[in-house]
Amino acid sequence: MQFEKIVSFINDLFGTDKVPLSVPVFIGNEKKYLNECIDTTFVSSVGKFVDRFESDMAAYTGCRRAVVCVSGTNALHMSLMLAGVERDDEVVTQALTFIATCNALSYIGAHPVFIDVDKDTMGMSPTALKEWLVSNCEIKDGECRNIRTGRRVKACVPMHTFGHPVHIDEMIAVCEEYHIELVEDAAESIGSLYKGKHTGTFGKIGALSFNGNKTITTGGGGMMLFNDEELGSLAKHITTQAKVPHRWEFRHDHIGYNYRMPNINAALGCAQLEHIEEYVASKRETAKAYEEFFKTIDDVEFFTEPADCRSNYWLNAVILNGRDAQQEFLQFTNDHGVMTRPIWELMNRLPMFEHCENDGLENTIWFADRVVNIPSSVRI
Ligand SMILES: Cc1ncc(COP(=O)(O)O)c(C=O)c1O
Numbered sequence: 001m002q003f004e005k006i007v008s009f010i011n012d013l014f015g016t017d018k019v020p021l022s023v024p025v026f027i028g029n030e031k032k033y034l035n036e037c038i039d040t041t042f043v044s045s046v047g048k049f050v051d052r053f054e055s056d057m058a059a060y061t062g063c064r065r066a067v068v069c070v071s072g073t074n075a076l077h078m079s080l081m082l083a084g085v086e087r088d089d090e091v092v093t094q095a096l097t098f099i100a101t102c103n104a105l106s107y108i109g110a111h112p113v114f115i116d117v118d119k120d121t122m123g124m125s126p127t128a129l130k131e132w133l134v135s136n137c138e139i140k141d142g143e144c145r146n147i148r149t150g151r152r153v154k155a156c157v158p159m160h161t162f163g164h165p166v167h168i169d170e171m172i173a174v175c176e177e178y179h180i181e182l183v184e185d186a187a188e189s190i191g192s193l194y195k196g197k198h199t200g201t202f203g204k205i206g207a208l209s210f211n212g213n214k215t216i217t218t219g220g221g222g223m224m225l226f227n228d229e230e231l232g233s234l235a236k237h238i239t240t241q242a243k244v245p246h247r248w249e250f251r252h253d254h255i256g257y258n259y260r261m262p263n264i265n266a267a268l269g270c271a272q273l274e275h276i277e278e279y280v281a282s283k284r285e286t287a288k289a290y291e292e293f294f295k296t297i298d299d300v301e302f303f304t305e306p307a308d309c310r311s312n313y314w315l316n317a318v319i320l321n322g323r324d325a326q327q328e329f330l331q332f333t334n335d336h337g338v339m340t341r342p343i344w345e346l347m348n349r350l351p352m353f354e355h356c357e358n359d360g361l362e363n364t365i366w367f368a369d370r371v372v373n374i375p376s377s378v379r380i
């Protein structure tokens with residue numbers, strides 16, 4: 001029986017018969033840095049690890065400025081605000097994503113428009129985006145407007161699904177043509193490269209997550225990546241209550257947010273980042289092992305990285321034959337100690353977003369009926 005063979009392969013790969021989907025590993029300076037925070041009492045909003053994590057991440061990703069946040073969701077919320085998204089704007093994004101993408105734009109009072117994904121990336125399709133824009137939008141006074149709703153289409157948020165980069169060059173070209181700001185939801189793609197460059201550094205802003213299930217974790221946390229240093233400085237100011245620097249006075253010059261990551265979380269991040277390349281290498285080794293193994297299994301296809309990319313393979317995915325096979329696979333693996341999960345319920349099927357415009361979502365629905373995520377933790 002095929003499913004038994006799959007479970008046995010996964011048990012052997014991870015060396016256990018209770019295999020979680022994605023758990024963190026702590027093999028470096030985590031305890032040392034955390035103890036340092038406690039010993040020096042710098043556990044909260046001030047401390048050297050926050051600055052260090054930001055500069056280490058800017059160096060690692062190759063962006064000009066990195067700004068920490070309390071979560072990836074906060075990072076997305078702030079990124080959209082800084083990209084100029086306002087109440088009643090439209091934001092084009094994917095229905096195939098984690099809820100945080102849509103929550104973040106909803107906090108501003110903006111409306112999502114759901115664009116289909118590409119079959120080779122599982123991320124937003126620049127071709128589908130262009131088709132939707134050509135049929136539904138016009139440029140007026142330098143802004144993109146949805147002809148039917150009259151609303152401004154201000155930003156585009158593609159998501160690098162499971163760490164696989166979208167077709168970024170084509171996405172940039174479409175966004176430029178239609179005067180739309182590009183904000184990358186790179187929450188899942190730390191360590192993923194597109195043509196050798198880190199995801200999250202192509203758009204106006206890129207948002208990362210360091211939640212416990214991600215490739216590196218700070219317990220909870222997020223980050224914004226900027227190439228525009230001034231915008232990065234503004235982000236830092238607004239995420240720290242917009243306090244005007246002064247040794248003792250409390251003056252604030254803007255509506256601010258308490259979105260700054262505490263030092264204790266940043267300490268964890270610094271220690272984790274020291275091993276990122278080992279983690280990504282391990283994940284890619286696991287993906288290679290899966291790829292070879294699934295060639296021997298009928299009717300289950302392993303999803304591989306797109307061309308010109310290095311994916312971090314944050315979560316490995318297989319494609320089943322259809323919804324029945326997907327459900328049987330989920331039932332069998334979870335009954336036998338191997339944690340697997342379907343893709344998120346599509347955003348356009350949730351009560352908050354079911355009224356929102358979409359382009360038919362042919363590939364999105366195809367994936368929703370077939371994808372299952374399989375165990376993907378770093379093996380070190
Ligand atoms: C695609 C995507 N966007 C945003 C987030 C939000 O990140 P966080 O959980 O850190 O708020 C996540 C992960 O959790 C995610 O997978």
